[in-house]
Amino acid sequence: MEGARKRTMDINSLLNFHSSTEYTNNERKRITDCYDGQNRYEMEQAKDFFTFIHDMKSPLITTKGYVSRLLSGKVGPLTKKQKEYLEIIHYNHEKIEALFKQFFDILRSRSKNLKPVLNTFDIIPVISKIIDALTLEAVEKDIRICFEHPQTMPSLYADETMMIRIVQNLLDNALRYTPSGGIITIIVSDRDNDFLIRIKDTGNGIPNRHFPYIFSPFYQVQRDSRGSGLGLYVVKQLINLLGGKIWVESIPGRGTSFSLTLPKYQGEQSA
Known part of the structure; x- marks a missing residue:
């Protein structure tokens, strides 16, 4: 009984932790499904993934916002080389976000919730x-x-x-x-x-x-x-x-x- 209560607290803590983020209800449901599948190892991986993503996304969003503002020219004119370097930074921000999505895809595919839209x-x-x-x-x-x-x-x-x-x-x-x-x-x-x-x-x-x-x-x-x-x-x-x-x-x-x-x-x- 105590073990079941602890597992329930684990899943609730995870969902509450991410309730203030941009993750959708469907994404949180996928973690629940992963847990309901009685795969403890999968659940621990899910917690690690989402904790990592949560910790990384905040500074990423902040820096991406500043880069976008610089590229828009609202802060002042840019030289050709400055614009080129900022575009590289912006592109690599996109790659990091794509990496986060890969974590989601892995979790979803393992929990049988990733389905193609043809x-x-x-x-x-x-x-x-x-x-x-x-x-x-x-x-x-x-x-x-x-x-x-x-x-x-x-x-x-x-x-x-x-x-x-x-x-x-x-x-x-x-x-x-x-x-x-x-x-x-x-x-x-x-x-x-x-x-x-x-x-x-x-x-x-x-x-x-x-x-x-x-x-x-x-x-x-x-x-x-x-x-x-x-x-x-x-x-x-x-x-x-x-x-x-x-x-x-x-x-x-x-x-x-x-x-x-x-x-x-x-x-x-x-x-």
Whole structure:
């Protein structure tokens, strides 16, 4: 009885702690569902994630607000170089927020509450927009990003938000491990039964011994990596939810290629 009371206090304390934040009732319900699933370890992870996010979001929101105000010109004129640096800071704020969302996605996928919202959309402009957002970082690192795709292509039937996360994470990963002067190539192909998206880089490559763990949470090929070890794990979870497949090919010293396939919408084909 005492143990049950303590567990109830744990979940209530967690929900009350975050009641004053911007998290929605649905997000708090997902933590409750995780707890109701009788997985104590999941609950402890949820508490750690939300405590971390709560502690980090406050200073992030403050600094992001100041950066946005500077970029707006309301504080005074900026030189070209100052504006460029502030845009880099602003972009990295967005990346940190995306990392927070990855924590949410992990929690939601483990509690069976992350479900795709399927719609038809054109994947080419979606990827182009992601590339545009990464151009500044690529230029800073002297990395060229190439995008190869058909002139015309059928619409993709998937969750657009999930696809943005997938491509963003794979490109972030490629940028992280591609040295200065390297090339990242995104190839989109329309095949008979599916769509293929391949992201190749000219980095150092990944030894075969890492392949079984590459999509595991918090796993990092390089110990000194600046990444969180969550990006590829989230990609794998989202691909699974969309009914697709993903695999990696790599030659040490020559680069790495991540390929993913997504099934075509049968209803669309028969229309």
